[in-house]
Amino acid sequence: xxxxxxxxxxxxxxxxxxxxxxxxxxxxxxxxxxxxxxxxxxxxxxxxxxxxxxxxxxxxxxxxxxxxxxxxxxxxxxxxxxxxxxxxxxxxxxxxxxxxxxxxxxxxxx
Amino acid sequence: xxxxxxxxxxxxxxxxxxxxxxxxxxxxxxxxxxxxxxxxxxxxxxxxxxxxxxxxxxxxxxxxxxxxxxxxxxxxxxxxxxxxxxxxxxxxxxxxxxxxxxxxxxxxxxxxxxx
Numbered sequence: 001x002x003x004x005x006x007x008x009x010x011x012x013x014x015x016x017x018x019x020x021x022x023x024x025x026x027x028x029x030x031x032x033x034x035x036x037x038x039x040x041x042x043x044x045x046x047x048x049x050x051x052x053x054x055x056x057x058x059x060x061x062x063x064x065x066x067x068x069x070x071x072x073x074x075x076x077x078x079x080x081x082x083x084x085x086x087x088x089x090x091x092x093x094x095x096x097x098x099x100x101x102x103x104x105x106x107x108x109x110x
Numbered sequence: 111x112x113x114x115x116x117x118x119x120x121x122x123x124x125x126x127x128x129x130x131x132x133x134x135x136x137x138x139x140x141x142x143x144x145x146x147x148x149x150x151x152x153x154x155x156x157x158x159x160x161x162x163x164x165x166x167x168x169x170x171x172x173x174x175x176x177x178x179x180x181x182x183x184x185x186x187x188x189x190x191x192x193x194x195x196x197x198x199x200x201x202x203x204x205x206x207x208x209x210x211x212x213x214x215x216x217x218x219x220x221x222x223x224x225x
Contacts, residue, residue, distance in 0.1 A: 042218075
């Protein structure tokens, strides 16, 4: 079993749709969680950190469920520009190593 | 300010040759990471440097791979006797926080093709 697993996708949604991605992690000691976005042939860029209480940034909402060891990303009112691969990242305490999920590909269509 | 830079942006080499990939982290960032991403795949952790601590080399796939970080800044990833399966994008990232807690900022990567 992989340390970090994501919905394989691809997700193909129309503009304006709401879409949610899930990510599960196996190390219960993990402390830091992030969502990164990666455009085709580009480097990953931080989308948002995920906090225990959940957090929102505009149309994006991230949630953490420690009991079930998963995090989620919700995108409301999808835009064409949201088309990308979304990477779930989990980091253990006092460890530099970050484990990336394989990513979920989202395509938003007109 | 300047972001993470990597060079070369593209590298084509012949099987069996050695290659060196360079990463310049963001000034002041104490942590530096190397990852590898094969086509259509996720990021594979290779190595992590934090300040003057011994690097975490747990992700290096074989002894053909090595990395160093001079003066706590620039890092070089060396692949000896390259193989075709080494072909991938090699990404470097740096972060500000200690204990690997900071957000990672990625460079544009080096696309390596081993013929």
